[in-house]
């Protein structure tokens with residue numbers, strides 16, 4: 001096995017960080033972490049291969065390497081390079097190792113910008129004008145005021161609440177749904193199964209920002225769509241497995257939903273020939289709503305490296321009992 005080490009000369013046993021990602025640049029992360037921890041403050045081992053897994057302190061990764069992490073017996077923490085952690089199969093990780101996700105202000109800004117773009121596209125009917133303009137049709141519609149469009153946000157966590165607050169600040173009639181009951185100024189909040197039904201029936205657009213757990217998998221289904229206003233819109237920014245794909249196609253066919261914007265799909269990239277690609281009511285974006293970048297997330301990662309080395313709880317640590 002090859003261990004591609006981007007070493008910095010070690011002074012007193014700096015933390016050994018194993019890095020694995022198919023999409024993130026190890027060189028950029030190395031530079032960003034050096035700015036936080038010092039050039040000699042860590043050793044970065046770039047996977048997937050690693051000759052000395054039993055000597056690794058921290059796993060920094062978007063998803064598990066092909067061989068899993070069971071050989072990394074002394075791991076003190078696994079730090080996700082994503083805000084989601086559903087890609088981590090815990091049976092392939094040493095038990096008892098804490099897992100933290102990445103959330104930073106830049107990620108929230110990206111998510112808010114994406115959500116606003118999708119909401120305004122439907123609210124101001126750009127999706128209809130795009131089609132009409134291809135057909136050389138002058139098709140005037142009276143614009144609605146923002147307060148006359150009700151938007152529901154599924155999940156009021158770090159990202160869902162940022163999106164809900166931003167839409168409320170723009171004057172939309174914003175509803176939000178979470179597991180525990182919450183009071184959020186300017187947002188009509190709901191919780192529980194009844195709360196979900198109430199919210200679904202009260203909104204023109206539904207934005208999904210839930211984590212993917214056993215409870216939320218498949219939540220965007222016919223059952224939910226049947227409670228929504230006819231001609232409503234769906235914006236899925238959570239995970240592909242939240243959506244029952246056949247149910248979305250049926251809801252669009254029946255006019256239950258008018259259109260959907262999907263940033264995430266069950267299989268990514270979405271396979272060639274998938275019915276979503278050419279569906280006139282579906283806009284696919286390639287999982288770009290929010291990106292964790294080294295420049296803005298390295299401070300949180302570095303803090304979690306320090307905390308893990310001291311045996312302290314991590315920032316944004318996952319509660320395995322809750323599943324997020």
Ligand SMILES: NC(=O)c1ccc[n+]([C@@H]2O[C@H](COP(=O)([O-])OP(=O)(O)OC[C@H]3O[C@@H](n4cnc5c(N)ncnc54)[C@H](OP(=O)(O)O)[C@@H]3O)[C@@H](O)[C@H]2O)c1
Nearest residue numbers: 083084155156157158159160178179180211215237289290
């Ligand atoms: N598309 C992208 O590029 C992209 C980028 C980043 C993240 N994401 C997705 O966004 C998700 C949300 O991120 P976040 O940072 O906002 O998560 P978070 O801070 O953990 O918040 C999760 C929210 O969902 C609620 N929730 C969880 N399970 C629920 C259930 N069974 N019923 C009702 N509400 C439930 C939680 O309720 P409580 O408040 O009661 O705990 C909380 O409000 C991530 O997990 C990830 O999948 C996507």
